[in-house]
Amino acid sequence: MANGTTDHAVHPSEAEGVAREPLVLNNRSYSWITERICGIVENRQPLGWWFLFVPSAMLACLLVGTLVYLVSTGVGVWGNNQPVAWGWAIVNFVFWIGIGHAGTLISAILFLTRQKWRTSVNRAAEAMTLFAVVCAGIYPGFHVGRFWMVWFLAPVPNSNAIWQNFKSPLLWDVFAVSTYFTVSVIFWYIGLIPDLATLRDRAKTKVRKMAYGFFALGWRGGNRQWQHYEMAYLLLAALSTPLVLSVHSVVSFDFATSVIPGWHTTIFPPYFVAGAIFGGFAMVLTLMLPCRLIYGLQDMFTLKHIDNMAKIILLTGTIVGYAYIMELFISWYGANKFESDAFFLRILNGPYAKYYYCMFFCNVIAPQIFWFQWARHNLWVVFIVANFVNAGMWFERFVIIPTSISVDFLPGQWGIYHPSITEKLMFCGTFGLFMTLFLLFLRFLPVIAIAEVKGVLPQADPHFPDWQKIKEGRRQQRASEAG
């Protein structure tokens, strides 16, 4: 640059040549952001919302129906039996809990690493997390067989004076998933308080004023409140970061601490965590791409955001691919007969080999297109690849769970598992529940964190006019030099 040392006085984001892409496009004002996001909640829903909501709500009713049938008849209506005692119930549990990982990753890890682009996506991703964990929780709850005895999982004294086996990974799972859900709710709610206050102050009807006002807790946005609020947010981010890594690690312990070939591997915790982030981001994109178009959020949820998320999918997908290949390598290199046979059956000769290739294509090969910028910027490509990943992550859990237990040590105890129609309908039902909850969230709560997005606008910086002056001065200097 021409005027050497004086350039150091320029804020990096304002220096020419290295200027970053703005996080909110078209120089939007604070009130535009309020208007656009609150408008979604305050105005009538577009037709597209109803087109999605009605079938989703019907599917959610189907879920209730299958659960009533299950409880009134018994878990025998599912297809799992010996030796495959963990069928779709556990596949779907791991699938949903995995999806629930992107939300906290975006809120916590990207917050600690000061990734400001997270502000446009964190609210929706956190909501998605909660709803995915709700769907996940249904499965182990009913898989215990007698749903009304599920309180035996809680460490409370019971009439037999028996306490839980705290050395069991299944009990660790109870603690991990319930803690994860609770902490995610707290994180989500604390983030919502200032935005609920915005909705309260804009409310026209008494019901809205009461409802939003109640949950806004009387927020006044004073800096003496913001000071503690920001500290609370930072602390929750710091607590959630190890938590999000622990939850899927603990889920993977359900498998890794057993002795079943195909499950008993030390690579499981990092492999599961990478897979969960991978699948979670794919689901965020699947939900947010249509949402962004329907509600006109393109200025806040920009191509930059989609590009970043596609890159994370590429990275985590490649880590998952590494894990797949490393599992195969170790099964050969480890020279354990049972282990190598398990993988031989898994990929070549077993009953479920075709699923392995579906998984490998969807999770490892399909995301590789994100090496190219045109693919990351083409919304159709992103949407289709995200859905490949959604499907691929389900196949991954299927490949891990039934294939390992259907063909373990002795051929005499081998057995094939097929899901029953009830299981299939129930899985569709959880999608209905998930979508219903997400659509209701869109209808009643701000889908983008209003206060946080305002905070990343350039004019939110108290030194913004100073940067403007410096920039203007340099522009004039250059003009006079040229003239």
Added chain:
Amino acid sequence: MSTTATSTKQPFGIVAEFDSASDLYHAAEKVRDAGFKRWDVHTPFPIHGMDQAMGMKKSWLSAVVLCGGVTGFVTALILQFFTQVNLYPTIVQGKPTNLNTVPAFFPVTFELTILFSAFSVLFGLLIFILLPRWNHPLFESSLFKKFSDDGFMLVIESKDPKFRAENTQEFLESIGAKTTEVVDG
């Protein structure tokens, strides 16, 4: 409430609206230097560096959370070891509870530490910011309402020892307030 009662009543304070985050930031520095104590700025989002501009110290919420985390850690240890060693030892697959099996107790200990910490963040925060409080004199001000949209507000309370109704209003206008309003108590 009779009119005489309201007229003799002390107002809650003065709300002043500023144009931008930057104006409010510089105004806050001046209010701090003028020696006011009971005042605050109300903004749609937290403004970076405002704590220093207002002369505020670090939030000690972290100390509360540390206590919460330690409580969770100790609770988890008691829950697991007291029940497993004293109340009803469960020996599954020949694994007793002793120093060799301690790693098996890590996950639950970790999760409860996080859980108790998170609850102490929530309740600590509510205590520190004195919420919930659904009724507040500031909600009666129509000017104040803009804080949650795009208003940058500075409020000086009448309880401040330096508060003098006329002078304070003039002072706020002299440091760049766009509009001011006296809020009833």
